[in-house]
Amino acid sequence: MSKGVRDRGSAPEPARWLRIVVPAVLVLIWLTLAGIGGPTFGKLSGVSSNDQAAFLPASAESTEVQEWQKRFTDSGSIPAIVVVEAEQTIPKSELATTYAELGTKLGAVDGVQAPADGASTSVAGPIPSEDGRAVEYIVPIVDSNEVKTVVADLRAVVTDEAPEGTRAWVTGPAGLTADLVSAFGGIDGILLLVAVAAVFVILLLVYRALLLPFLVLLTSVFALCAAILLVYLFALWGWITLSGQSQGILSILVIGAATDYSLLLVARYREALEQQSSRWVAIVRAWKAAFEPILASGVTVILALLCLLFSDLNSNKSLGPIAAIGIVFSLLSALTFLPALLAVFGRAAFWPFRPVVGGRPLKHAEGEAPVGLEGVHGLWRRIGGLIGRRPRVTWIVSFVLLAACALGLTQLKANGVQQTDVVLTQSDAVNGQAIVAKHFDAGSGSPVLIVAPEAQGDAVLAAAKRTDGIASAAFYTGGGRPQPGVVADPVVKDGRVLIQATLASEPGSAKAEAVVKDLRGSLSSDGSVLVGGVTAIALDTNETAQSDLAKIIPIVLGVILVILMLLLRSILAPVLLIGSVVLSYAAALGISALVFDNVFGFPGADAAVPLFGFVFLVALGVDYNIFLMTRVREESLRIGTRPGILRGLGLTGSVITSAGVVLAATFAALAVIPILFLVQIAFIVAFGVLLDTVIVRTLLVPAASYDIGRAIWWPSKLWRDRQREARAEVSS
Incomplete structure (x- = not known):
């Protein structure tokens, strides 16, 4: 084979000084960021807060009571x-x-x-x-x-x-x-170690190379170091509120996202090396091909995460910019640091299976296959053949399967859990709470706090005592706790008194929350009497999280829909993609609900779990559809829509599946932290990503797109240009 044949569409190499200076500068910048940000990792706990009350909006009634309590005590x-x-x-x-x-x-x-x-x-x-x-x-x-x-x-x-x-x-x-x-202590080390180890093993299996997994992991870890540095500074300056759960999610999200972006770039680089003898020309070509889908994917996730800023719950609101910072550095690392490393190491990065000019020998399966699968072999040829022969049956069966899984949503109990159920390991405090409930009023030590005008104090106290579920109530007299047999005047602050009411049930239970609702409904009709305390904080948190879910879901869907329309120059395709990931989310949540109830025996779920699961699954699920559909559009411009769909699926199948497995493994690592919320998020996202990768992106979306045909690009020029489409299909 002559050089002219080998180097298809070859371009001149960059100048020698560019080949030396650009990679050196990029590597030096990232080494500096990692060197400064790495040691900061252990300092995050010093600027992190796990106080549930700090996450409530200032307008919440329990927040107002907490401010009054500080004046009294x-x-x-x-x-x-x-x-x-x-x-x-x-x-x-x-x-x-x-x-x-x-x-x-x-x-x-x-x-x-x-x-x-x-x-x-x-x-x-x-x-x-x-x-x-x-x-x-x-x-x-x-x-x-x-x-x-x-x-x-x-x-x-x-x-x-x-x-x-x-x-x-x-x-x-x-x-x-x-x-x-x-x-939460394991977040500083164990979580990252487990996630990195899982990703490393997967990369070894995917690439069958010794050096490349290290380069990809280095890209992810450096991105995390840089993100942590900025998050730490923002938390130190009081610009964001960092919690243990957002700290853990940041680590997992950066490792998973940066690795996914790296997989796409590496796949394009391998393709380019099989067509170009120069590694420098190959990396430029790969970077140009991967830039748009990686950027679109990253921007989609960033904007979806920033939609959390519309949340009223501060824990949700703070996670938005924290996670967005992580994705920004994942993007930058995958588009700058990794290309520099790949350019430096060239084909040696793939050792011992170095790509050679001319590519791997094509293995054709026996029998005919639909146009577009030429050169595609193995599993993806068989899947493409199935879609080409029976597209409607394929997408209908996939849809019915996902819809059946979504029926489990009726079993989801995301109304919050007691604080004693949050930690999944042995807890001295949980055991002690059981002893308190055995010998004392269960709400002892965590009273309901009632702030009332001084003139209404006696009436409010009497009404509180009459409320079912209240074991006792008394004015706060300055001793920190009302003492039996001691009569003292109540403390008055700014014309108000504080009443402490002891619950008969455990402070975080559904019964206790019902008592707080009763008190709020009966003690004041004009808002002059405020009811707060530990139970009220939990109640307000759950109610705020549920209202956030109803508010943020439409915003996220709208933002992602607009991005997809701009990217694909179409309306129908983005609507199909959005519908598919929403169905996938519902299916993942439905199966998760059944598993939580019948396998793990969880008492319920944090009210924020559905929202976090939605943001991650929808944003990350769209990621894989972006990877697929941008390649499909590229191939459709060359060979027509239906052949382009099959070819795009065949060429991206292995890399997107690998990316899905990597992301699922990294989120699954959250389960090593024995916190109910993180374990549930780990299962929902890991299972949901695999479901999206295996069924939605592999079967549902390609089959439905193939069945629709050229109209999938409506109303873009690709849909209107019928003659070009016909010529492309004939030439293919």
């Missing part, structure tokens, strides 16, 4: 409940001695609120249970940034100092928060 303390259970009935004489001494020692722990003037400790207790088998202490923790450390110190005290024959637990809001922070 002059501190932002978080209560920890220390409960001690004895094997036998506790003698009353020991309450004033042994158990009182334990309370004093608990109050001496660093981070616990200092006692008021004249008081020996700020700790309320020991408070005996009615059955005489347990006592509890209310320990106010003022160092909210070090709750995990303070709770650990409290647990050390009760372990060493608890009376003989007893067991003790540290629970309540502070204890549960500490265990939640501990569960």
Whole structure:
């Protein structure tokens, strides 16, 4: 084969100085970003908050109550409940001695609120249970940034100092928060290690090369380092609110997205190397071919994520720019750093299976196949042949299968879960909460807080006491907790009083939330009485998340639809793609609901799970359709629509499937963090991506497009130019 035949459409190589300077500068820039951003990874927890109340909008009623509470108590303390259970009935004489001494020692722990003037400790207790088998202490923790450390110190005290024959637990809001922070601890290292290891194994299997997986992973990790640096600075400056869940999603999203973009570029580079003897000409050609679909894909995901800024829930709102930053750097790394590496290493990157000029020998299957599958072999030839022979049957069967899966949506229970169900591993706080519910009112230590005008205080207090589900209620008198038998005047701030009402049920339960709704409905018709507290925060969070879902879904769909119309110069094709990914999302959520209920036995799902699942699955699902349909359009311009659909599917099938497997594996890695929300998101997105890759992009979209034919491009020029279409099909 002559050189003229080998180097089809060859272009002159870039000047020697460009071949040296451009890759060197790009590599140096990314090495600098990684060198600065890498060490920042361990600092993210220092600017991260997992306080549920911080995620509520300022207009939420529980947020207003929280601001009032700070005025009454002059501190932002978080209560920890220390409960001690004895094997036998506790003698009353020991309450004033042994158990009182334990309370004093608990109050001496660093981070616990200092006692008021004249008081020996700020700790309320020991408070005996009615059955005489347990006592509890209310320990106010003022160092909210070090709750995990303070709770650990409290647990050390009760372990060493608890009376003989007893067991003790540290629970309540502070204890549960500490265990939640501990569960998030693996995000700094374990999560990234598992995700990178999974991607590395997949890349080895896909490429069967030793060096290329390292280059792709290096691209992803460097993108993550740069993204983390910017996210850390934004959180440090107070521009965004970073939480443990958004931190974990950022890592997974960047690794998965950057790897997907890299796979597309590498596939184009291999094609170019089989047509060009010069690696420099090949990388330029590959970059030009991959630029539009990668950019369109990235912009689609970025804009979809930024739609979360319309959310009223701050946790959703903050995730938008955080994740968008990650995608921006994934794009930049895949379009600058990886091309520089590929240009430097050339064919050696694919060793030991280096691409050669002239390409791999074509293997034709026996028998005839529809036009467009020439040179395509193996699985993708068979799938293309099926679509070419029976397109309508193929897409109808695929549609019915997905619709059947979507029926499981009726089983989805995304109304929030109790805080005791959030951590999936063994939790001292969860066990302690069960002991509290066994011996005391279950809502002890996490009261409902009612702020009322002073003139209405007595009436509101009486009404609260009469409310079903309220075990007791009293004015806040400055002691941190109303003491039995002690009569004191209520604290008045700006003409208002604070009432603390103890729930008979656990603070995060559905029963407790129903009590809060009853209180809000009965205590005030003009908004002058506010009801807040831990249970109200959970209720407001769930309701806000559900309203966000109804508001953001149409916005995301509209944004993606416009982008697809601009990219494909069509209206019908984007509508088909949007419909397919929405159906895929519904199917993934339906199967997930059945698995959560019947396999994992989860008590329910966080109210934000459907929204996060939607944003990730729809945006990322459209990614693969963009990869497919941009190649289909490219081939359709050459050989006609129906042959172009089959050829586009055959040429992109393996790379898009590989990208889907990589993304599914990276999101599945979230399951190593024992947080219910992250485990559910891991399953929904991983399963949904595989469903989208295997059924939607492989069968449903190509078959439906093939069945529709040239009209899929309506109303673009590609649809109108019938003569060119006919010539392309004849020449093919």
